[in-house]
Amino acid sequence: MNKVLLIDDDVELTTLLQEYLVEEGYDVATGTDGGTAIAAAARNAVDLIVLDIMMPRMNGIEILQRIRKLSQVPVLMLTARGDDIDRISGLNLGADDYVTKPCSPGELAARVRAILRRANQPAAGAATDTLRAGRLVVHPGNRTAEWDGQPLELTGTEFSLLEVLARNAGQLISKQDISKRAFGKPLTPFDRRIDVHISSVRQKLGLRQDGQSRIKSVRGQGYQLLLD
Incomplete structure (x- = not known):
């Protein structure tokens, strides 16, 4: 079972997304601050982090920077609709993908599945030779x-x-x-x-x-x- 960490200070949204991902078969933990994500990355404790950009104290871009100094764990960013600068900044710093808010749980689950599939196995039809x-x-x-x-x-x-x-x-x-x-x-x-x-x-x-x-x-x- 893949472990997913949701980091967002919107508790209502996080609870909704957590419940949906659990039903999809994921082991899901939540947090409301960047320190939780950084600590999880340092311990290799999760398979994927869903990270909101608009966070108090330390924003998602800063959190991502710190994560990438410690780990290559897949990161899916949650960004504000139309905020291209944050999206591009996140991708440049090593985010694997992004979803714009507000997003449906189904859309988020589909992106999570796609990222974990790429992370866990070779591309479809690809040989495993060097x-x-x-x-x-x-x-x-x-x-x-x-x-x-x-x-x-x-x-x-x-x-x-x-x-x-x-x-x-x-x-x-x-x-x-x-x-x-x-x-x-x-x-x-x-x-x-x-x-x-x-x-x-x-x-x-x-x-x-x-x-x-x-x-x-x-x-x-x-x-x-x-x-x-």
């Missing part, structure tokens, strides 16, 4: 990757994207195909999640000797993992 693309080594079986012999600290979402790029190294692959292969769903209009996550993976891979990013962006078409 992938090699230049100095990049990807292990789909345990969802880890190395660059030049050094482990890469990747969130579950970042790993899923990198795996798709590694399987198609040197080839241009559209964002629509990336979304379908990495997440099992089509890309929706104006959705920038892939762009933001790719930006984070780029930083972790560093630059080529010629100063170019190792993940090339082709405007209006998609992305390509360049081989050294």
Whole structure:
């Protein structure tokens, strides 16, 4: 049974979401402050954290920053409707996904299922053999990757994207195909999640000797993992 931690100071909403997720088969704990989330991440005590951005004392962005210094536990952010800055900031800092409030329990449960599915197993239909693309080594079986012999600290979402790029190294692959292969769903209009996550993976891979990013962006078409 996957353990989910809900962090939100809206007790009524948290209770509603907790009851729904429990019925869906999750072991659910709740908290009203960032310290609870940070402590759980430090102990590896949960499989996923649902974190509201608008929190008292320490907001969700600050909490996420501290969590990512300790753990790569999946984090699903709850954001205000239309607040693109917070969404992009959260994704840049390593959030796996976001849901806008007010949200239905069904929508939240669907996002939780999708994130945990990506975190717990290789992408659908993917082989578990080791992938090699230049100095990049990807292990789909345990969802880890190395660059030049050094482990890469990747969130579950970042790993899923990198795996798709590694399987198609040197080839241009559209964002629509990336979304379908990495997440099992089509890309929706104006959705920038892939762009933001790719930006984070780029930083972790560093630059080529010629100063170019190792993940090339082709405007209006998609992305390509360049081989050294």
